[in-house]
Amino acid sequence: MVQSLATLAGTALTAIMVIVGSAEAQVPSPQPLAPTSDFSKICSPAPKPFLTRDWSQWDKSQPVIDPEEMYDAAIAYAEGSASLKRDPVTAKRLLEDLSDRSWAGRGRAHYRLGKLLLEPVAGPVDPERAATHLATASSMLNLDASVLLAELHEQGRIGRASLAEAERLLRAASTAGHVDGLIALARLQRSGRLGTAPQAGTSDLITLALQSLHGDLSRGRCSALYRIGLILSDESLVPGGLQEAIKWFEAGARQGDTNADLALAEIYLQERVKATPDRFIRHLERAAEGGRPRAMTLLGERLMLGGKAPKDVPKGIAWLERAGLNADPEAYKLLSRHYRGEFGAAPDLPKAADALLKASRLPSHSTSILVGLARLYAIGVSGQPDVKAALTYYRQAADRGDVGALTDMAKLLLSHPQEGSPETPLRLLKEAAARNHPEAMGVLAELYACSTIVPPDASQARAWLDRAAEMGHVRSILAVASQNAADQGSAHKSAAALLRAAERDDRESMVLLAHAFRSGLGVKQDSQAADRWRGAALAPGEGRSRALLLLARRILSGEEGNRDDGAAKALLEQAAQEGEPGAQFELGRLLIGHRGDRAHLLQGLQLLQAAAASGNAAAMLALSEAPADLLSSTGRTAQDWKRAAAEAGNVRAAIALASSAKEAGDAARWLSRAETLPVCGARDMVELAQAYHKVTGPQHPERARYWMEKALSNLNSGPKDPAALFAAGRAMIDGVGGMADKEAAINQIKLSADAGRPDAMRYLGRGYISGQFGEQSMQMAVEWLSKALRSGDGSVAADLSRLAAMPGSEGTAAIAVLKESAESGLAPAMREYGRSLQLGLGMAPQPDIGASWLRKAAEAGDTAAMKELSRAYASGYGVELSASASTEWLQRAARAGDAEAMQGLSLAMTLGFGTDVDPIAAQEWLKTAEGATRK
Numbered sequence: 001m002v003q004s005l006a007t008l009a010g011t012a013l014t015a016i017m018v019i020v021g022s023a024e025a026q027v028p029s030p031q032p033l034a035p036t037s038d039f040s041k042i043c044s045p046a047p048k049p050f051l052t053r054d055w056s057q058w059d060k061s062q063p064v065i066d067p068e069e070m071y072d073a074a075i076a077y078a079e080g081s082a083s084l085k086r087d088p089v090t091a092k093r094l095l096e097d098l099s100d101r102s103w104a105g106r107g108r109a110h111y112r113l114g115k116l117l118l119e120p121v122a123g124p125v126d127p128e129r130a131a132t133h134l135a136t137a138s139s140m141l142n143l144d145a146s147v148l149l150a151e152l153h154e155q156g157r158i159g160r161a162s163l164a165e166a167e168r169l170l171r172a173a174s175t176a177g178h179v180d181g182l183i184a185l186a187r188l189q190r191s192g193r194l195g196t197a198p199q200a201g202t203s204d205l206i207t208l209a210l211q212s213l214h215g216d217l218s219r220g221r222c223s224a225l226y227r228i229g230l231i232l233s234d235e236s237l238v239p240g241g242l243q244e245a246i247k248w249f250e251a252g253a254r255q256g257d258t259n260a261d262l263a264l265a266e267i268y269l270q271e272r273v274k275a276t277p278d279r280f281i282r283h284l285e286r287a288a289e290g291g292r293p294r295a296m297t298l299l300g301e302r303l304m305l306g307g308k309a310p311k312d313v314p315k316g317i318a319w320l321e322r323a324g325l326n327a328d329p330e331a332y333k334l335l336s337r338h339y340r341g342e343f344g345a346a347p348d349l350p351k352a353a354d355a356l357l358k359a360s361r362l363p364s365h366s367t368s369i370l371v372g373l374a375r376l377y378a379i380g381v382s383g384q385p386d387v388k389a390a391l392t393y394y395r396q397a398a399d400r401g402d403v404g405a406l407t408d409m410a411k412l413l414l415s416h417p418q419e420g421s422p423e424t425p426l427r428l429l430k431e432a433a434a435r436n437h438p439e440a441m442g443v444l445a446e447l448y449a450c451s452t453i454v455p456p457d458a459s460q461a462r463a464w465l466d467r468a469a470e471m472g473h474v475r476s477i478l479a480v481a482s483q484n485a486a487d488q489g490s491a492h493k494s495a496a497a498l499l500r501a502a503e504r505d506d507r508e509s510m511v512l513l514a515h516a517f518r519s520g521l522g523v524k525q526d527s528q529a530a531d532r533w534r535g536a537a538l539a540p541g542e543g544r545s546r547a548l549l550l551l552a553r554r555i556l557s558g559e560e561g562n563r564d565d566g567a568a569k570a571l572l573e574q575a576a577q578e579g580e581p582g583a584q585f586e587l588g589r590l591l592i593g594h595r596g597d598r599a600h601l602l603q604g605l606q607l608l609q610a611a612a613a614s615g616n617a618a619a620m621l622a623l624s625e626a627p628a629d630l631l632s633s634t635g636r637t638a639q640d641w642k643r644a645a646a647e648a649g650n651v652r653a654a655i656a657l658a659s660s661a662k663e664a665g666d667a668a669r670w671l672s673r674a675e676t677l678p679v680c681g682a683r684d685m686v687e688l689a690q691a692y693h694k695v696t697g698p699q700h701p702e703r704a705r706y707w708m709e710k711a712l713s714n715l716n717s718g719p720k721d722p723a724a725l726f727a728a729g730r731a732m733i734d735g736v737g738g739m740a741d742k743e744a745a746i747n748q749i750k751l752s753a754d755a756g757r758p759d760a761m762r763y764l765g766r767g768y769i770s771g772q773f774g775e776q777s778m779q780m781a782v783e784w785l786s787k788a789l790r791s792g793d794g795s796v797a798a799d800l801s802r803l804a805a806m807p808g809s810e811g812t813a814a815i816a817v818l819k820e821s822a823e824s825g826l827a828p829a830m831r832e833y834g835r836s837l838q839l840g841l842g843m844a845p846q847p848d849i850g851a852s853w854l855r856k857a858a859e860a861g862d863t864a865a866m867k868e869l870s871r872a873y874a875s876g877y878g879v880e881l882s883a884s885a886s887t888e889w890l891q892r893a894a895r896a897g898d899a900e901a902m903q904g905l906s907l908a909m910t911l912g913f914g915t916d917v918d919p920i921a922a923q924e925w926l927k928t929a930e931g932a933t934r935k
Contacts, residue, residue, distance in 0.1 A: 033217050035225075035247035043222035043255050049076050056090045060097065067103040070094055074109075078116055081291040086326040088122035089363055099133060107140030115148060121327055123363035127157040138169070143178040146170075150184060154193075163193060174205065182209040183231060190236060206237055225252035226260040233267065242272060253283060258290030265298065269308065270540065281309045288319060296323035297331040304334065304343045305577055313338070313345065324358060329369055332359035336372060341610035342576070342584065344603070346633070349613055353381045367402035370394070374405070375615045378412055378648075385647060387412065387419045406432040407440040414453070415649030417676055422453055433464075441468035442476045450680035469494065472501020474508040474550065488522070495522030502533060507547035510537035515560065545580035548572070552586060565590065576607060581614035589622050592630075605630050612644070620645035621653045629931075646670065651677040651684055658691045667695040671703075682724035685711035686731050693736040701738065708737035715748075725752035726760040733772070746773055753784065761788035762796050769799070778803065778810040786817040794828030797821070801832035804842040811842040822853060830857035831865040838878055847878030858889060866893035867901055887914030894925060902929035 033039075049072035056077070064070055074094035080086030095116060098109035114133035116122045131152050137145030146169045152158050153166035170188065173181025186205040189197035210231060216224040225248050232238050232245035246267065252260030265284040268275040284302070287295030296319045302309040303316030317338065323331035332355045338345060339352035353376045359369045374393035377386040390412055397405035410428040413420045426447070432440035441464050447454055448461035468476035481494045495516045501509035510533045516523050517530035537547040552571035554560045569590060575583030584607040591604030605626060611619035623634065624641035631638060645653035654674040661667035671691060679685055689707035692700045711728055715721070729748030732739045739745075746764075753760035765785035768777045782803055785796045803814040815836060821829035834853030837846045851872050857865035866889045872879050873886035887908045893901030902925045908915055909922035 033214065035244075035251040037251070039217070039222050039225065039251060039255050042218070042220045044220040046223070049073060051076070055094060056087055058094070064097075064101070067098060067101060067105065071098055071105055071109060071112075074098065075112065078112065078122075079291075080293055080326050082289060084291070086121075086291075086293055086328075088116065088119070088327055092116055092122050099136075107137045107142040107145070110134070110137035110140070111142045111145040111148070114145060118148075118152075119364075120366070121362075121364040127152055128159060131158045143173045143176055143181060146173045147178065147180045147184055150181075154188060167194060177208075177212055179209045179212050179227065182206070182212070183237065186237060206231065222252065222255045223257065225249075225255065226257050226263065229260060229263060233263070242267070246273060253286065256290075258287045258292050258295070261290070262287035262292050262295045265295065269298065277308050277310075288322075291326070293323050293326035293328040293331075296320070296326065297328050297334065300331060301334050304338055307577070313343070324355075327362050327364065329359040329362050329365045332356060332362075333369065333372065336376075340376075340613040341606050344606060346606070347609045347613050349376060349379075349381045352376060352613065367397040367400050367405065370397035370400075371402065371405055371408065374408065374412075376613070379613065379615045379644070385416070387416045391419065403432050403435045403437045404439065406435075407437055407443060410440070411443065411649075414451075415647075415677075417453075426453060433467075436471060438468050438471040438473035438476070441465075441471060442473045444468075445476060445479075446678070446680065451678045452676055469497050470500075472497060472504065472506045472509050474506075474512065477509075477512065491522030493522070502536075505543065507537045507543035508550045510534070511547050511550050511554070515554070545575040545578040545583060548575035548578075549580050549583045549586065552583070556586070556590070565594075581611045581616050581619075584608070584614075585611035585616050585619040585622065588619065592622070592626055601627070601630055602633075605633065609634060612641075615648065617645045617648035617650035617653070620648060621650050621656075624653070624656075646673055649677060651679055652687065655684065655687045655691050659687075659694055661695070664695070664697065667691075668697060671695065671697075679707070682711045682714040682718070682721060683727050685714065686724060686727040686736075689736050690731055690734075693731075693734070705737035705739070708732075708739055720751060720755065722752045722755035722757045722760070725749070725755070726757055726763070729760075730763070742773060753787070756791065758788045758791040758793035761785070761791065762793055765796060765799065769803075778806060782810050782813045782817075786813070789817055789821050789826070789829060792826065794826055797826075797828040797832040801836050801841060804836050806842070815842045822856075825860070827857045827860035827862040827865065830854075830860065831862050831868065834865070835868060838872070847872075849878075851878030858892070861896070863893045863896045863898040863901065866890070866896070867898065867904075870901075870904070883914035885914070894928075899929045902926070 049069070051069060051073050055070065055073035058070075071094075074091045076084050077087040077094070078091035092113065095109050095113040099106060099113050101109075110133045114130040114137065117126045117130035117133065119125070131149060134145045134149040134152070138149055150166040150169035150173075153161045153169070154163060155161075167185075167188065170181050170185040174185050182205045186202050186209075188194060189202045189205070210228060213224040213228050213231075217228075229245040229248035229252060232241035232248060235242070238245075246264065249260045249264045249267075253264060261283040265280055265287060267273055268280040268283070281299075281302070284295055284299045288299045299309075300316045300318075300320035300323060303312045303319065305311070317335065320331040320335045320338075324335070335355040336352045336359075337343065339348045339355060341347035353373060356369055356373045356376065359365050360373065370393045374390040374397070377393065378390035379385060391409060394405045394409040394412070398409065406428045410425040410432070413425045413428070426444075429440045429444050429447070433444060445461050445464035445468055448457045448464060450456065465476050465479060469480045477494050477497055480490065495513070498509045498513040498516060502513045514530045514532075514534035514537065515521070517526045517533065519525070534551075537551070538544060548571045551560070552568040552575065555564055555568040555571070557563075569587065572583050572587035572590065576587050588604040588607030588609075588611060591600045591607070593604075594600065605623070608619045608623050608626070612623060620641050623631070623636075624638045624645065626638075628638065631641075634641075636644075639657075642653045642657055646657055651674055654670050654677060658667045658670035658674060661670060671688075674688055674691070679688055685707045689704045689711065692704035692707065708728075708731060711724065715724060715728060725748045729745045729752065731737070732741060732745035732748065749760050749764055753764055761784045765781045765783075765788060767773050768775075768781035768784065770776075782800070785799050785803070788796045789800060797818065800814045800818050804811050804818065806814075815833075818829055818833040818836060822833040830853050834850045834857060836842060837850030837853060839845065839850075851869070854865050854869045854872065858869050869879075870886045870889040870893070871877075873882045873889065875881070879885075887905070890901050890905050890908060894905045906922045906925040906929065907913070909918045909925065911917070
């Protein structure tokens with residue numbers, strides 16, 4: 001009877017014969033052993049090293065009486081424990097001495113040293129040196145070394161890698177019954193790299209390994225429980241064996257094996273099997289308390305996030321600090337994220353930098369640590385940017401092979417040209433591009449299209465743009481696609497570039513490829529392929545947070561169908577939780593933009609601060625536009641944040657500072673700053689022209705005209721950005737740059753309105769009412785204001801209400817669109833339609849029906865409607881006369897932040913109108929109203 005390996009491990013292993021060693025005959029296990037057995041009766045506790053000295057202080061001048069004790073100390077420092085902090089540097093030092101020393105365990109020392117040289121935690125990985133030590137250990141018949149050396153050959157990580165040598169080493173280890181050798185040989189056979197291997201033969205290797213481990217169990221070696229679970233949990237070895245593996249891991253955990261606890265926690269974390277949060281945390285805590293640094297880091301992260309565990313930030317910090325002391329740089333990275341404000345705490349940049357500095361002192365620190373430090377110093381750990389320190393850390397990362405650091409250095413120098421020579425950024429970008437860094441190619445395309453460091457060169461810009469797109473650079477792919485929107489050949493080319501990038505595991509390309517398959521853009525429409533690529537983009541793993549961010553941005557922009565703020569918010573929350581700075585910015589902006597309850601506003605503010613702490617200049621600018629009462633908690637004013645954004649290279653911030661400057665010298669300084677930055681968008685060009693038009697100074701009219709002409713040229717030859725069209729039209733009406741062509745200006749604004757800009761529609765409608773464009777036209781006014789209202793612009797409802805009072809077709813049309821929008825649920829339209837019914841604007845008065853519409857608007861949160869309803873109850877117009885109802889609606893408007901309602905409520909409390917007389921509360925509301933009015 002053929003049985004599955006999973007069943008064999010669980011039940012059949014309880015009755016099979018086990019190999020107990022070459023010197024012994026095969027005998028039946030004295031008792032059947034299953035994962036539910038009571039192993040406490042047979043398990044021998046793992047011996048604890050008895051150390052007579054502090055080996056971390058040992059140097060070669062001190063005698064070594066017992067090499068075995070020295071070896072035990074090296075292993076203890078390499079792995080860490082509940083009583084001894086992991087110290088891979090000490091472990092390596094001890095093993096290097098032991099591998100040169102003549103003693104019986106020299107082969108073991110060579111093996112452990114070789115293994116340590118392959119672990120990043122011990123410093124730069126050195127496969128060649130590791131292979132030398134492993135080969136020496138293998139020649140001394142150390143089978144562990146043979147298996148690890150075979151892995152280096154199989155993976156091609158050493159100079160003379162040979163698959164045949166890997167097979168030879170594994171067969172030798174397997175022949176000797178070495179469990180890891182048997183499993184590694186089975187994996188190699190299953191890979192197909194050795195040709196076609198009989199499935200039964202491979203299964204026999206796995207069975208033999210499980211039998212051998214079962215034999216170890218019968219002899220009291222309970223570390224075998226964890227190893228059995230490890231084999232069964234590997235889907236490539238034992239398909240469907242995970243549930244059985246969990247039973248063996250749990251058996252190991254019951255015997256105090258913290259490796260088993262950690263394995264279970266990771267299975268539950270990856271959701272390979274569902275588990276309750278307390279079960280997941282219980283195993284993770286056991287592993288952490290048992291000295292497993294990875295468990296400490298995972299536990300700290302979970303406690304910080306509060307996802308699969310109750311949120312407990314102080315406890316999370318304590319575990320992360322403990323993991324850091326056990327040489328885990330990832331723990332310090334998480335601490336730095338916490339102090340940057342990513343998990344909801346107020347940012348503390350000095351502590352964020354300190355955490356990364358501690359990580360940088362560990363031998364295992366990655367270049368991402370150095371890049372993180374560079375970014376912190378670039379934005380200013382203590383308030384002011386330290387560009388020199390940032391460049392130093394970027395250079396260190398680049399010297400260690402981080403190509404992206406070269407691009408980041410170039411970007412920093414572009415933002416701070418005074419810190420280097422003009423040609424340095426270009427040289428760095430070309431060096432990074434030569435090493436196939438797509439972002440560098442994308443930046444080069446932008447520089448040749450528009451910059452202050454190289455003359456514009458359209459052919460160079462296009463060449464770099466195409467090359468970046470070919471390499472899967474998402475921004476460049478989108479730019480190419482937008483430039484050739486109607487060109488099917490370009491669409492095919494873009495789709496092919498996306499497919500290549502997606503097959504290289506670029507998550508953002510997967511998102512765009514999914515959209516291409518769904519829409520049939522450049523590829524044959526295929527909804528299943530679209531679902532498959534989107535699923536791959538959002539699957540757990542490296543790069544997921546960027547995919548979440550891109551998809552959220554596309555949903556917010558309407559590129560994935562109708563805008564859905566709720567769906568975008570959910571994606572952004574996931575990406576922000578994973579530490580994606582761009583997601584923090586978008587989510588923060590979304591929360592603040594909705595101006596909802598204060599808790600959401602504060603959360604949005606914290607997210608924007610966290611993004612700003614990662615160097616996001618757009619986040620700094622967004623903070624400058626946040627409500628003043630929120631900004632006080634950041635320790636900076638709106639101007640401070642705007643200055644930080646301008647210094648970080650945001651041209652819009654520099655232009656805004658120039659426009660708002662009270663002193664001519666300050667205005668000139670910020671205009672000069674703006675001129676040193678790339679002004680590439682037509683909207684930015686218009687705003688810079690407006691700043692020159694507003695600020696008095698030599699040659700300012702000429703510069704205003706220069707930037708207006710450049711903006712109009714950009715709009716005529718490039719993409720018709722609706723926001724830029726609107727800005728250009730308004731600037732022309734104001735005569736910026738001496739341009740006074742009103743007809744051309746109106747055409748620009750109409751193009752913007754036709755492209756869906758409600759503010760352009762509103763501007764046109766009000767302009768036709770006032771006669772700003774040279775003539776009054778109520779018909780045109782109603783037409784454009786109606787379009788704005790249908791686009792969701794509630795601010796025009798009052799304009800239409802006033803037009804409704806006009807006799808004739810214009811008034812009738814205004815009432816019709818108000819009714820239509822009110823019935824669709826737009827609160828301002830409900831309010832104004834209700835007022836029109838109450839007052840009889842364009843129709844016979846219907847006070848009761850009008851009041852019912854006011855109530856609907858008020859219940860939808862419209863504060864103006866609340867005040868209207870309050871007045872209706874105070875006079876009994878359309879509703880019953882009720883002082884208490886009047887004051888109740890006034891109070892609701894006051895609580896929603898309306899200053900006029902606060903003043904009215906204060907008066908009601910003073911007089912006792914609809915409420916008890918309460919002079920203290922009345923004074924409080926009056927003070928609040930004064931504060932709200934000042935803001």
